[in-house]
Amino acid sequence: MTHGFDTLQVHAGARPDPATGARQTPIYQTTAYVFRDADHAAALFNLQEVGYIYSRLTNPTVAALQERVATLEGGAGAVCCSSGHAAQIMALFPLMGPGLNIVASTRAYGGTITQFSQTIKRFGWSCKFVDFDDLGAVEAAIDDNTRAVFCESIANPGGYITDLDAIAAIADKAGLPLIVDNTSATPYLCRPIEHGATLVVHSLTKYMTGNGTVTGGAVIDSGTFDWSASGKFPSLSEPEPAYHGLKFHETFGSLAFTFHSIAIGLRDLGMTMNPQGAHYTLMGIETLSLRMQRHVENAQRVAAWLENHPAVERVTYAGLPSSPYNDRVAKICPNGAGGLFTVALKGGYESCTKFVDALQIFSHVANLGDARSLVIHSASTTHRQLSEEQQIAAGAAPNVVRISIGIEDPEDLIADLDQALAQAG
Template sequence: MSDRLPGFSTLAVHAGAQPDPTTGARATPIYQTTSFVFNDADHAASLFGLQAFGNIYTRIGNPTNAVLEERVAALEGGTAALAVASGHAAQVVVLQQLLQPGDEFIAARKLYGGSINQFTHAFKSFGWNVVWADPDDIASFERAVTPRTKAIFIESIANPAGSITDIEAISTVARKAGVPLIVDNTLASPYLIRPIDHGADIVVHSLTKFLGGHGNSLGGIIVDAGTFDWSTGGKYPMLSEPRPEYHGIRLQETFGNFAFAIACRVLGLRDLGPALSPFNAFMILTGIETLPLRMQKHCDNAKAVAEFLAGHPAVAAVNYAGLASDKYNQLARKYAPKGAGAVFTFSLKGGYDAGVSLVSKLQLFSHLANVGDTRSLVIHPASTTHSQLDDAAKVKSGAGPDVVRLSIGIEDKEDLIADLEQALGA
């Protein structure tokens, strides 16, 4: 190619991949192996000492996974990436590099219910403490900062409500506090929003969702923006201090603008072990090739369905940032001009019972706990994904008792509307 930068669709197909040098295979092979042969003893020693790049053991790295990592890093505009077993695993590995026992991180209250549960309960066993802030009140992030704060965590498009977060405003708070901004970009995908362009230092995804796109493979990924100075103030010893397990290497000093991705690999993935299967990496890579085509169809369908629901007499409210009347529409225009995503909620006039009833009457929509599939999906969060929260917390997270969440697929929009119409009528 010429020196021009490839476009998004080209990167989605080609980034990180070359024909296999041994066989000529054009599709990235599945390197289904646990470990890799060293050239000699010196080669092995250099790999284990981080003096050379290469493959050792699939828990730490694998050639199939490496293509996936390079591709997502390119799509997000990052310097490097690390693929792991799930989105939840990505969050654990990221925060392990940043937090010591007793440290805090600030999180937007509007998050996926599983993340709220993970942050509130599971992370307590590590001594990591979450402080909640309201993404609709930027000052609440400023008020939450303390000397123990080590990171801020938000979602670009919040699950389940589909609200748009003001990334740039919260990035300003993070810069002032001297901490990295972590953005979960799962619902947007880099096709709609690239958080690094708006001030994010770290991006995470559940690859299981829109990037993979077909509901067939679990995976997560961490993208390093290469924008944060990990040596400032001694806040992040995992990156700035000598690592005894690697002969005193300082990761920030040695690896520069991709030091965080290296830390996640050689300190997080190596020791915690949430490795991504090469087969799943292959499946997700295949999904990414059609990401721009799918995401546009997802968004176009979602807007049509939201408009239908907004005019239905059984519906009390529709929360979709793509609607001109929505409170997040201006933020959607700024951050996601190609579409406001495919996941949103609406509330029913009949409350909790009406929500539970609706999901049982839908025929084309699948009732399950996932989003980002080619198929349209539905769930009642208050009785499922957010059921561990009390009523007040459900409402604050956008999952009140009358709320139904939709993940709009790539079927014909007329069929989706017809299915909703019959279920609401019933």
């Protein structure tokens, strides 16, 4: 029997605890697990049997979350880790090596741009940033050393929607995996695998948990990519010395990436999600669709109000008819354009900082996707490390404020924005 999204967000991966009958997934607060005998231990360490060894690798609470996010995204498997940034490195780790590169969208979270432009160079990897509306430029940027194409479904901070089908066609033609960050959309608004994505990454910290309590990340594998086709992905297609020459793709098929991410990625990088964090996220996902509906309704209403305010130069919300990306909503995000957008103020940088300081209901924090409405001036915070040219390309120009609309009463949000804009001049 196939179940609907609302049923799966509550039940996928969660079964009554066999030992106690506990209906909510327990927090398995343990580092290690007792083996039945020496043969059982050897089978687990040889990857001949699936089970629990040590909580850096696998944990029952985290496993329930992995099954839930994989199910909601329509993937074959998933691995959860300590943060969204960890998930990005986990996604790239089996694919990359010194001298290799990825092609990524210029419209991305500032921390992602920093991670891809600076930090991954320490591994000998590099990134080419391209405007993903220019399909010819995306295709031209791919070379013999490219191993992945990366974008966000709904880009942070601007709420820009990527034409995933068009990008997936380019990646597919080049024989490369498309990695889509689905943090801002969640699988309720967008299912990237249905548009050709190979891997989906999440900062579970945001909408998936939905209450600003814990950090977490996830990588979901579609299970459809042929890792052995080109010889470009030896970590997955060639013998692995640490496991007596086992070939992950040959042995695990559609679960090759997921098993590699646990058996090697978590084993050696150690970007482990803690079980209590997984528990908070499991509880948050139970109300995901309800929250996302309210985020979208509120964002639509607030964005439309802001667009008509005399102090506002423009609003980037894709749900507005004026947005150049409005036609992508029905195709890519049929349940709505999300709760994230930016507002450009006519008064420039100084007006933005005054506006942020004057807000009362909106919290000035470096987060998004909370039940509470949040605001940040990206150019002075999350995108501060970037040049002004990079800030503008990312949708975080000096006169731009990022707004994450929560689930409060929309009249109260509009009243708060109104008084703050008045004070901002």
